[in-house]
Amino acid sequence: MARPCHVAGCSGEILPVLAGDGVCLNHFVAMVIEKADQVRGACLESQPVEQKTIDWLLGDARHVAQALSTSQPGFGNEQVLELLLCLANLQDYIRHHSVKVKTIH
DSSP states (O other): OOOBOSSTTOOOBOOGGGTTTTOOHHHHHHHHHHHHHHHHHHHHTTOOEEHHHHHIIIIIIHHHHHHHHHHSTTSSHHHHHHHHHHHHHHHHHHHHSOOOEEOOO
16 A cells, blocks of 8 residues: 655655655755755755755765656656756756865764
8 A cells, every 4th residue: 555745735746756855856855956956056055955955966966766667667757867967967066166165974
């Protein structure tokens, strides 16, 4: 039985690959885009970015995007493409700009 998304008012289904985040594909994509925008914004303002945010975006979220693209053929293609494009653009941005990383102890 599929679990519903944890976002209030959403009845979207949590895909197995998104079980760790507890959200449906639409909310996962929105969360990635929001965090990526926050990272780019912080970089533009020369503000530090939390290491765990960078790790999640370029590690966990990227792996989820890759898994979605292979395990869910035909499902949510537009969202998966948007997700992959967002993460690729962020990785390219980070590669070409200096990013101050804030480590939390």
